[in-house]
Amino acid sequence: MGVRRVCGGARHGRAATDLRCPATGAGKAAPVSCGDAVGTPKGYKRHLRAKEEPCDLCRAGTAAYIAERRAANPDHRVRAARASAARRVAMRRLKARHGREYASLLRDARREADL
Numbered sequence: 001m002g003v004r005r006v007c008g009g010a011r012h013g014r015a016a017t018d019l020r021c022p023a024t025g026a027g028k029a030a031p032v033s034c035g036d037a038v039g040t041p042k043g044y045k046r047h048l049r050a051k052e053e054p055c056d057l058c059r060a061g062t063a064a065y066i067a068e069r070r071a072a073n074p075d076h077r078v079r080a081a082r083a084s085a086a087r088r089v090a091m092r093r094l095k096a097r098h099g100r101e102y103a104s105l106l107r108d109a110r111r112e113a114d115l
Contacts, residue, residue, distance in 0.1 A: 041062045043057075
């Protein structure tokens, strides 16, 4: 008999490929891929790659990580705003240099998006 991984520990008696997480809700354990990274951003990303709804532990762990990063980097919004402004300036310059090509690409993209 293989080992069955369960969020927060291991259980014996099931195949190793049978991954279940009790943290996803009462009575509706869904297959997860967070494995030993449960409650971390890595586990959260594994859920997303597997096209699953992240379990509560992974969601809470990722939210805490993001809050901690933002608290440690209070000027992140200023840097993001400056980067966005730089992209807008570059786009205006690019449009000025290659106006016809930009207009053609924009027209094609709008057509593809059914706008």
